[in-house]
Each structure stands twice: as C-alpha cells, then as structure tokens.
Amino acid sequence: MDSPWDELTLAFSRTSMFPFFDIAHYLVSVMALKRQPGAVAVAWKNPLSSWFTAMLHCFGGGILSCVLLAEPPLRFLANNTNILLASSIWYITFFCPCDLVSQGYSFLPVQLLAAGMKEVTRTWKIVGGVTHANTYYKNGWIVMIAVGWARGAGGSIITNFEQLVKGSWKPEANEWLKMSYPAKVTLLGSVIFTFQHTKHLAVSRHNLMFLYTMFLVATKITMMITETATVPFALFEDALSRMLFGWQQQFTPCEKKSETKSSFNGTGSSTSKPIAVASDTVKKKHTKKT
Amino acid sequence: MDSPWDELTLAFSRTSMFPFFDIAHYLVSVMALKRQPGAVAVAWKNPLSSWFTAMLHCFGGGILSCVLLAEPPLRFLANNTNILLASSIWYITFFCPCDLVSQGYSFLPVQLLAAGMKEVTRTWKIVGGVTHANTYYKNGWIVMIAVGWARGAGGSIITNFEQLVKGSWKPEANEWLKMSYPAKVTLLGSVIFTFQHTKHLAVSRHNLMFLYTMFLVATKITMMITETATVPFALFEDALSRMLFGWQQQFTPCEKKSETKSSFNGTGSSTSKPIAVASDTVKKKHTKKT
Amino acid sequence: MDSPWDELTLAFSRTSMFPFFDIAHYLVSVMALKRQPGAVAVAWKNPLSSWFTAMLHCFGGGILSCVLLAEPPLRFLANNTNILLASSIWYITFFCPCDLVSQGYSFLPVQLLAAGMKEVTRTWKIVGGVTHANTYYKNGWIVMIAVGWARGAGGSIITNFEQLVKGSWKPEANEWLKMSYPAKVTLLGSVIFTFQHTKHLAVSRHNLMFLYTMFLVATKITMMITETATVPFALFEDALSRMLFGWQQQFTPCEKKSETKSSFNGTGSSTSKPIAVASDTVKKKHTKKT
Numbered sequence: 001m002d003s004p005w006d007e008l009t010l011a012f013s014r015t016s017m018f019p020f021f022d023i024a025h026y027l028v029s030v031m032a033l034k035r036q037p038g039a040v041a042v043a044w045k046n047p048l049s050s051w052f053t054a055m056l057h058c059f060g061g062g063i064l065s066c067v068l069l070a071e072p073p074l075r076f077l078a079n080n081t082n083i084l085l086a087s088s089i090w091y092i093t094f095f096c097p098c099d100l101v102s103q104g105y106s107f108l109p110v111q112l113l114a115a116g117m118k119e120v121t122r123t124w125k126i127v128g129g130v131t132h133a134n135t136y137y138k139n140g141w142i143v144m145i146a147v148g149w150a151r152g153a154g155g156s157i158i159t160n161f162e163q164l165v166k167g168s169w170k171p172e173a174n175e176w177l178k179m180s181y182p183a184k185v186t187l188l189g190s191v192i193f194t195f196q197h198t199k200h201l202a203v204s205r206h207n208l209m210f211l212y213t214m215f216l217v218a219t220k221i222t223m224m225i226t227e228t229a230t231v232p233f234a235l236f237e238d239a240l241s242r243m244l245f246g247w248q249q250q251f252t253p254c255e256k257k258s259e260t261k262s263s264f265n266g267t268g269s270s271t272s273k274p275i276a277v278a279s280d281t282v283k284k285k286h287t288k289k290t
Numbered sequence: 291m292d293s294p295w296d297e298l299t300l301a302f303s304r305t306s307m308f309p310f311f312d313i314a315h316y317l318v319s320v321m322a323l324k325r326q327p328g329a330v331a332v333a334w335k336n337p338l339s340s341w342f343t344a345m346l347h348c349f350g351g352g353i354l355s356c357v358l359l360a361e362p363p364l365r366f367l368a369n370n371t372n373i374l375l376a377s378s379i380w381y382i383t384f385f386c387p388c389d390l391v392s393q394g395y396s397f398l399p400v401q402l403l404a405a406g407m408k409e410v411t412r413t414w415k416i417v418g419g420v421t422h423a424n425t426y427y428k429n430g431w432i433v434m435i436a437v438g439w440a441r442g443a444g445g446s447i448i449t450n451f452e453q454l455v456k457g458s459w460k461p462e463a464n465e466w467l468k469m470s471y472p473a474k475v476t477l478l479g480s481v482i483f484t485f486q487h488t489k490h491l492a493v494s495r496h497n498l499m500f501l502y503t504m505f506l507v508a509t510k511i512t513m514m515i516t517e518t519a520t521v522p523f524a525l526f527e528d529a530l531s532r533m534l535f536g537w538q539q540q541f542t543p544c545e546k547k548s549e550t551k552s553s554f555n556g557t558g559s560s561t562s563k564p565i566a567v568a569s570d571t572v573k574k575k576h577t578k579k580t
Numbered sequence: 581m582d583s584p585w586d587e588l589t590l591a592f593s594r595t596s597m598f599p600f601f602d603i604a605h606y607l608v609s610v611m612a613l614k615r616q617p618g619a620v621a622v623a624w625k626n627p628l629s630s631w632f633t634a635m636l637h638c639f640g641g642g643i644l645s646c647v648l649l650a651e652p653p654l655r656f657l658a659n660n661t662n663i664l665l666a667s668s669i670w671y672i673t674f675f676c677p678c679d680l681v682s683q684g685y686s687f688l689p690v691q692l693l694a695a696g697m698k699e700v701t702r703t704w705k706i707v708g709g710v711t712h713a714n715t716y717y718k719n720g721w722i723v724m725i726a727v728g729w730a731r732g733a734g735g736s737i738i739t740n741f742e743q744l745v746k747g748s749w750k751p752e753a754n755e756w757l758k759m760s761y762p763a764k765v766t767l768l769g770s771v772i773f774t775f776q777h778t779k780h781l782a783v784s785r786h787n788l789m790f791l792y793t794m795f796l797v798a799t800k801i802t803m804m805i806t807e808t809a810t811v812p813f814a815l816f817e818d819a820l821s822r823m824l825f826g827w828q829q830q831f832t833p834c835e836k837k838s839e840t841k842s843s844f845n846g847t848g849s850s851t852s853k854p855i856a857v858a859s860d861t862v863k864k865k866h867t868k869k870t
Binding site for chain 1: 333334336337338356360361362363364367368370373385454455
C-alpha cells in the first residue's frame with residue numbers, strides 16, 4: 001500500500017472537488033448554456049428563467065438521481081454554498097461587462113483546462129452515485145449502474161426535458177435515440193465502478209478512479225484538440241453489437257433481407273409486414289369460421 | 291370455508307404470478323411494442339433505447355404507482371430476476387433468428403393464451419396496489435382507487451409520456467381524452483377491490499378475485515376472437531353518464547341547444563359564449579361607471 | 581400583545597381556511613378552467629378527464645410542492661373532505677341546469693369576493709410551504725423560498741405541464757419565459773415570509789400575514805376593477821433589473837451595441853457571434869498548427 005503509485009492514486013482519490021473542480025464544472029455547463037441560440041436574450045429578458053436553466057445545467061445529474069431514488073429534487077438547493085457559487089458564475093458569465101468571461105473562455109487552453117477538470121468531477125459523481133444507490137439496494141447492481149449513470153450524465157436528459165417543457169425542444173438533439181459520447185463513457189464507467197463495488201473487479205477503488213479519470217481526460221482533450229466527435233471505442237462497440245445483435249445476419253439468410261433493410265432505413269415496416277400478413281390470415285380464418 | 295368453490299377460489303387467489311404469468315405479461319407487452327411502426331429499426335440502431343422502452347412497457351404500471359406514492363421509480367430495477375426475464379424476452383422477440391417468436395405469436399391460440407394470462411396479472415396488480423396504498427393512508431379510499439388503477443393500467447400512461455419525451459407522440463392515441471377499455475375495466479376493478487378492502491363489499495377477497503379475473507379473461511378473449519373494440523358495458527356507461535350528467539338535457543330546455551351541441555361537436559364555444567357575453571356586459575357596465 | 585391592532589391581526593392569522601375560503605379558491609380555479617376553450621365539451625365527452633384537470637387546477641400548488649420535497653403527490657387525494665368539496669363545485673359548475681353558477685359568477689361583485697378570498701388562501705399556502713420546508717432543511721432558505729413559491733403559485737406550472745401532456749399546449753401561455761403577476765407576487769411573499777421565519781425580518785408573523793394579505797387583495801381587486809394587467813411594482817422591477825443586470829449598459833460602451841440589441845430582439849445571435857468568431861480563429865490556429 002505504500003508504493004509510490006498507491007500513494008499517488010490514494011491522494012488523487014482523496015482530493016476534494018469543492019472549490020476548484022466544481023467551479024470548472026459550473027463554468028463549462030454555463031458556457032454550454034450560453035452558446036445555445038437565444039440564451040443571452042432570455043437572460044436579459046427574464047433573468048430568473050435563465051438562472052433556473054443554468055442551475056439545471058449545473059446540477060442536472062444530481063437532480064435526476066434524486067428523482068430516480070425518490071429523494072427531494074430540491075436537495076441541491078439546500079447546499080447554499082454551491083448554489084451561490086454556481087449563481088455567481090452564471091452572473092459573471094452572462095452579465096460581465098465587455099463579455100470578458102466568454103472572451104477569456106474562447107481561448108483553447110482555458111477550455112482544455114476547464115473541460116479536463118469537469119471530466120474529473122464526472123468520476124467523482126459516478127462513484128458517489130454507485131455507493132449511494134448501494135445504501136438503498138444491497139445487491140441491486142442494475143440500480144447502482146443506473147444511478148451512477150444518471151448522476152454522471154443525467155444533466156443532458158434533464159436539460160432536454162426542460163427544453164421540452166419550455167417548448168424549445170429540438171428532436172434531433174435528444175438523448176434517447178442516439179447516445180452521446182459522454183453518455184456512453186459514463187455508462188461504461190458506471191458499469192466498471194459497480195462491478196468494483198460488488199467485488200467482481202479485483203482492483204482497488206483509488207486505482208480504478210485514477211485510471212478511469214485519466215482515460216476520461218485524455219479522450220476528452222484529444223477530441224477537443226482534433227475537433228473530431230468520433231468515439232475512440234467505436235470498434236469495440238461494433239464488435240459488441242455484431243456479437244449481440246448482428247450474428248443472425250450471417251447465419252440466417254431467411255431474415256437477412258428484411259432485417260438488414262429495416263436496420264438501415266428507419267421504417268421497420270418490412271419487418272412488421274410478416275406479422276400483419278399473419279394476422280390477415282388469422283382474420284380470414286375467422287371470417288371462414290364464423 | 292371448505293366448500294369446493296371456496297377451496298378452488300382460495301387456491302386460485304394463492305397462485306404465484308412469478309414464472310409463467312409474468313412471462314406472458316412481458317411477452318404481450320413486448321409484442322405490442324414491436325408492432326409499433328419503427329420499433330424494430332430503433333432496436334437495431336439503438337438497442338439500449340429499445341430495451342428501456344420495453345422495460346417501461348413491462349413495468350410501467352409499477353413505476354407510475356411508485357411515482358404517485360413517492361417511492362423510488364428505480365425499485366423495479368432492484369428485482370434482478372424479473373428484469374433479466376423481461377430483458378431476455380425482449381431479446382428473443384427482437385433479435386431471434388428468422389423472427390421465430392413473432393411468427394409463433396402470430397397464431398391466434400398463442401395470442402389468446404398470452405392475453406388471458408396477462409389479464410390474470412392485472413387482477414393481482416390491482417389488489418397489490420390497493421393493499422399497498424392502504425398501508426400509507428388508512429381511510430384514503432380515493433388514494434387506494436388511484437394507486438390500484440395506476441398499477442393495473444398505468445403502463446399506457448407511462449409509455450405515452452415516454453413517447454412524448456422522445457418526440458414521437460401521437461395525440462390521437464393519448465389516454466387522457468378517451469379512456470381505453472383496459473383503463474375503464476381496471477378502474478372498475480380498482481373501485482370494487484377498494485370497497486371490498488374497506489369492508490363496504492361483503493364478499494371474501496378470493497371469491498372477488500376469481501370472479502373479476504374470469505370477467506377480465508372472458509371479455510378480453512371475446513373481444514380478441516370477434517375482433518370488436520366495443521366495450522361490453524357500454525350500456526351501463528350510457529345509463530350512468532345520462533343519470534349523472536345528462537339529466538338536465540330533458541328537464542332544462544333553457545340550455546338544451548348549446549349544451550347538447552357542445553357535447554357533440556368538440557368546440558364548446560357555444561357554451562362558453564354566454565360567459566363571454568356576460569363579461570362583455572360587465573365591461574360595458576364599468577365603462578359606463580367610469 | 582394586547583393592543584387592538586395585535587388582537588385583530590392575531591385573530592386574522594388564526595382564521596381557518598377550511599370551509600369558505602377553500603370554496604372560493606375552488607370556485608375561482610374551476611371557473612378559470614371552464615373559460616378555457618373546449619373545456620365544456622371535454623367535460624361532456626369525458627367527465628373523468630375534466631374532473632382530473634379540475635383537481636389539478638384546485639390542488640396544483642400542493643402537488644408541485646409535494647413533488648419538490650419527494651412526498652406522495654397523491655397526498656392531496658387522502659383529504660377526502662376537500663376532494664369531495666372541490667368535486668361538488670366542479671360538478672355544479674359544469675353540469676348545473678341552466679348554467680346557473682356561471683351566470684351568477686359572471687356578476688362582478690361575486691367575482692371580486694371570490695378572487696379576494698382566493699388571495700387570502702394564497703398567504704396561508706405560502707406560510708405553510710415555508711414552515712413545511714423548514715422542517716426538512718434547517719437553514720436551507722433557498723428551499724424554503726422555492727417551496728413557498730411552489731405551493732402558492734405552482735398551480736399554473738402543473739396545469740401547463742398537464743396541457744403539455746394532453747397535447748393542447750399553448751407555448752405563448754407558458755410560465756417559463758414570462759412570469760405572470762401571481763407568480764411574481766407569490767415569489768415576493770415567499771421571500772418575505774422566509775426572511776421572517778429565519779428571524780432576518782423583525783416583524784411578528786401575524787402582522788406580516790395581515791399586511792401581505794391586504795396588499796394581495798387590494799392589488800388583485802384594483803386589477804380586476806380597472807381591467808389592467810399592469811403590475812403595480814413594475815417601477816421597482818425596472819430599478820432592480822437595471823441595478824443588477826443593466827448597469828454595464830451605461831459604463832461599458834464596448835458591448836453596448838450587441839448586448840442591448842440582443843436584449844431587445846429575441847435572437848441573441850449578435851451576442852453569440854463573437855464566440856463563434858473566436859472559435860473560428862481557434863480552428864484556423866489549429867489547422868495552421870497541424
């Protein structure tokens with residue numbers, strides 16, 4: 001335990017998120033909100049609505065995990081310090097004279113630093129969600145995965161839902177039909193930490209936190225520098241989906257046409273056709289019977 | 291108590307839902323999901339979203355009753371066995387080679403058997419919801435009716451809500467303005483079992499469960515064989531609505547025109563006209579006064 | 581304490597809302613529902629949906645505060661007396677022969693009396709919400725403000741949400757982008773009573789309740805008689821918003837054009853342009869670097 005590596009990872013896993021990493025998370029979230037079209041106009045016309053939206057962007061994951069576990073969604077409001085911190089960052093971001101914050105944030109090194117620190121908070125949120133869900137359900141590992149995922153990446157779901165309620169919903173930006181990269185990587189991390197917590201993974205937690213955080217920061221920064229949205233483990237995904245869902249495409253020529261067609265064009269009508277035909281035959285059978 | 295009828299109903303009311311009736315319920319729910327247009331394409335493009343939708347179809351009623359009683363909506367995920375059972379049924383339904391499950395399900399006897407067993411689970415859900423709500427509110431019989439109804443027929447509400455969030459909402463298919471047959475019959479059963487639970491109905495529970503389940507299965511199967519969506523107690527409904535809401539149509543000629551018109555065409559503008567007129571007179575009165 | 585003023589306010593603060601003020605609140609809420617286009621037709625075609633909407637209009641604030649504090653939203657159904665009272669008022673309002681209730685309500689003095697009594701219930705709701713939230717979070721004054729606000733003015737949010745689910749959503753009527761007068765005045769009262777509860781306001785509660793209620797009733801009745809929707813404290817609002825958010829419009833000529841433009845026309849594109857430009861320069865920088 002007293003090898004330098006263990007000491008490093010242990011010290012890393014004990015760093016507190018409160019002052020600086022939280023500030024980075026709030027800054028990235030509020031800047032993402034400000035870049036939405038019309039957000040600045042809303043902040044000038046109705047500051048309260050803009051402040052509420054900013055709070056949802058900053059604390060969305062915690063709110064979603066509270067909702068999923070039937071805890072008060074207002075609990076995040078009880079932490080006055082974080083609220084005032086996020087509110088002040090929202091204030092200087094939207095109402096700073098000469099828009100200094102946006103101009104300072106528009107430089108890449110600042111963005112890289114803030115994004116990297118935000119990814120660090122993601123690890124802490126996942127671990128917190130998994131351990132918190134374990135206090136409710138002893139061996140409900142599905143719940144642990146879900147809560148860790150919600151606390152780590154649920155902010156986008158909450159903000160999508162808020163846009164839906166506000167009427168400014170963009171259906172091409174929803175999280176349901178196409179998982180974004182943060183959602184995927186958070187799901188991976190939630191699964192990993194759940195298995196570590198249920199002792200199915202023989203790795204000490206602080207090592208896992210260090211490695212997963214390094215992976216998060218490295219992928220995020222590389223994706224930001226080389227402005228590509230290509231997920232680094234697309235190959236792994238393809239293999240997995242082919243193994244799970246695609247294997248009958250080789251072995252079963254009987255359904256190959258319709259299945260692949262329906263999997264490529266979004267209709268699925270070709271696959272639901274045999275069912276309709278069958279039910280028609282059923283109808284005929286009964287019109288004969290009666 | 292040891293009459294053969296009582297023994298039969300008692301044994302029936304003690305049958306466990308777990309392995310077989312739950313499987314039938316999951317199968318019917320997942321097949322209903324698969325027959326939606328585009329569901330197969332979604333399952334091929336984004337299996338996770340399809341799995342989530344299938345879980346909502348299978349456990350929607352329990353989730354809604356949990357939300358209404360402020361219990362964790364994730365509780366259904368804590369029951370690992372049922373989750374794995376429903377997931378495997380979802381998997382073989384959507385990804386079975388040659389689409390064997392759909393073809394087997396397209397035969398009417400299989401559909402009748404599965405639908406009948408699903409109706410049996412409905413009774414168990416209603417009774418469970420009523421008794422569960424009674425543990426919260428001692429004499430809150432309205433809550434008991436609502437929770438029993440939600441657990442028995444809330445799945446459609448949850449799935450409608452999920453379609454709304456996903457943007458694929460069909461407003462002609464919503465449960466709000468027009469109650470479907472399952473919603474009506476579940477409401478009836480919830481009222482009956484609530485009155486039985488509050489001792490206003492002098493029938494033993496197992497007899498009531500047997501009779502109500504027989505009624506559910508008989509009506510469902512007859513509706514499936516003679517492919518009619520006509521509710522068998524439409525006459526009862528008409529009489530009730532006429533007695534409650536329609537009686538002034540005979541006795542009050544003063545409102546007959548507008549009320550009946552507004553009850554037939556969906557506008558209701560004719561009825562809201564007198565109010566507008568009255569408020570106009572009020573306005574005139576005050577323009578005079580000032 | 582035995583000055584006549586204190587005796588008056590103390591007696592006022594001890595008056596029970598139950599029979600008469602609640603009736604006035606239900607009457608105003610149900611009449612507001614009935615004046616919506618098509619509400620009468622819905623009540624005739626599907627009474628259950630109309631009853632559910634009426635209950636949401638009557639108990640919306642309590643439901644929202646229950647949701648925010650993770651209490652059962654069905655708790656309002658456990659109070660059978662109030663439910664039956666509101667249901668009977670909904671019944672006679674929608675199905676009374678000759679539409680007597682609407683015609684009687686269309687006279688201005690009746691409207692003034694009912695509206696004034698409804699405003700009295702608003703004070704009681706705010707105080708109840710603040711004290712109830714204080715039992716959860718000792719010094720979470722933000723939560724107290726939010727819960728008092730939700731219980732006092734949350735009905736409109738709930739009803740908007742219900743219209744959204746029912747598909748009859750009117751995006752120009754939403755509460756998010758433009759706070760209505762009740763929402764503003766309820767927020768003010770919630771802040772005042774929270775500060776009084778946390779001893780930051782050296783006023784006895786019954787005096788504050790009396791004064792705030794008088795203010796509510798006076799402003800409401802004046803707004804109804806002189807049919808103006810102008811908020812009486814618009815000047816105060818302008819001063820506050822200018823002090824908080826508008827001050828850089830005088831001192832910072834650098835951003836004056838874009839900010840004021842984006843604050844007047846709803847696009848905000850002009851303000852988000854510098855960011856886009858900056859990121860473009862960043863892109864150029866890296867295309868050079870690579």
